[in-house]
Amino acid sequence: MKEVEVALLGFGTVGSGTFSLLQTNAELIENRLGVRPHVSKIYVRNPQKYTDVTLPEGTVFTDSVDDVLGDETIRIVVEVMGGTTFARECVEKALKAGKNVVTANKDLLAEAGPYLLDLASKNGVDLRYEASVLGGIPIIRTLYDSLGGNKISELVGIMNGTTNFILSKMTEDGSNYDEVLAEAQALGYAEADPTADVEGLDAARKLAILSSIAFNRRIFFEDVHVEGITKIDSTDIAFGKEFGYTIKLLGIAKETKKGLSLNVHPAFISQQHPLAAVRGSYNALYVKGNGIDDAMFYGRGAGSLPTGSSVVSDIMEVTKNEAAQATGKLTPFFYPDKNLYASGKIESSYYMRLLVDNSTGVLAKVASKLAEQRISVQAVIQRNEDAQTATLAIVTSICPRSYILNVINAFNKLRVVKEVGSVIRIMAD
Structure with a gap:
């Protein structure tokens, strides 16, 4: 059977998972392709670390990346090292040398993806990166191929398993952020940093x-506006439940007549929304298109074998193209103008938690400051902390982010408001 030579750059979590799947499912892969992808070289910095790994005949470790990039027999270079400096150098050299590249490197693609796609097209080779986003969920090729005839208007996703694990545990157990983060680190879901x-x-x-x-x-x-989860409090999650919401860290890309908005931030979503049921370290992406309407993709977002599965699918696709002498046929298309929409102009409802004086007329004063910014109160819960202090949890009407920032400034100057505790967006259904 005809072989296409493959080299791996890296043999860590993803690299070893990829190699394992290629060996375990070799017969299945060969039957489906009619050609055999064969890993002949694996680049690692220190081959002595892998003396306990038994490689099949015809596969060797090497500590020289030039031994890979300079080998004319190797047609597919699989970059699974991570990072954006050395990895980028290797990917660029491989593409310029006329080699196809498969990568799982999200940092590299987010920094230089469009440039690298142009470089691959210019050199008549493939660049595939299914594993760079959402691990084992086959979303990139789905967007390119299966949904290629749709005009996509919105992407909403739980795109990080670590944060989803943390927020899920905080929601289910009532634990605080620091406790759950420590548990996530102990289980290997979160890095030391x-x-x-x-x-x-x-x-x-x-x-x-x-x-x-x-x-x-x-x-x-750098085009994405980003907020993390470190300020999320178990108190807010409990109030959210009372309002009928679940909290998630969401990546939201939405195109409207005003432009394209790109945001990552914590948000309350209805407990009835499909994303609300995504628990633990799982990921999901909700896609809205003018042909399919709504579709959701769900699965493992990381891990040796789930991510390796996506890498292997790319290797198979490129192997098939290489055997048919049909590489470099994917020509990337980009509009010349990004037309990005400022995050401060995006409209949504908000949850606000205020620590206030426990006295008559406080809610009226708070509502007055909201009204000055043309914001109304849709729902409110009051908890009396003691004789002097109360907590107000408020759900506002839909308004731009800039209005909320203005009202926060107004609250900070209002004598009856002791503290603006939390401000969290509420995603519309």
Whole structure:
């Protein structure tokens, strides 16, 4: 059977999962393709770390990346190292050398995806990156192919398993943020430094990649407005339940006549919304198109084998194209103008928690300040903390973000308001 030579750059969690699936499912893959993708070289910085790994005949570890990139027999380079410096150098060299590239590197794609796609097209090779977003959920090729005839108007997703695990546990157990973060780290869901996850940066990179495809724009990480979950309090989650809401960290890309908005932030959603049922470390993406209406994609967003599954699917696609001498046929299309819509102008309802004086007329004063910004109160819950202090949980009418920022300033100057505790968006159904 004809073989297409493949090299892996990296043999960590994703690289080893990819290699394992290629070996375990080799017969199935070969039968489906009619050609065999064969891993001949695996680049690692220190081959001595892998002396306990038994490689099949014809596969070797190497500590020289030039040994991979300079090998004319290798037609597919699989980059699973991560990072944006050395990894980018390797990907660019591979594409310029006429080699196809498969990568799981969301940081790289969010930083330079459109440029790398142009480079692949220019050199007549494939660049595939299904595993860079939502792990094992096949969403990138779905947007390119299955939904290619749709005009996508909105993407709403739970794009980070760590934050979804944390918020799910806080919701179900009533635990505070620090307790659940420590549990997530102990279970391996969160890194020792969880900043990229809990500050929303990981989700923002994924949203940038998906938005580039869905809306045909040259979208990069810095185009996304980002807020994390570190200020979410179990008190807010409990109030949200009383209002009929569940809290999630959402990536939201929406195109309207006013422009394209790109945001990652915590939001309350109706307990009846399909995304409200996505628990634990699972991910999901809700897509709205003018042909399909609404569709939701759900599954494991990370992990050795789920992510490796997406890498293998890309290797299979490129292997098939290479065997048919049909690589480089995907020509990326981007509109010249991003037409981004400022986050401060986006309209939604808001949840606000205020610590106030426990006295007559306080709610009227609070409502008056909201009315000055043309915001009305849709619902309110009052909890008396003691004889002097009360907590107000308020759901507002729909208004721009800028109005809410103005009213926060007004509350901070109002004598009866002791503290503006939390302000959280509410996503419309």
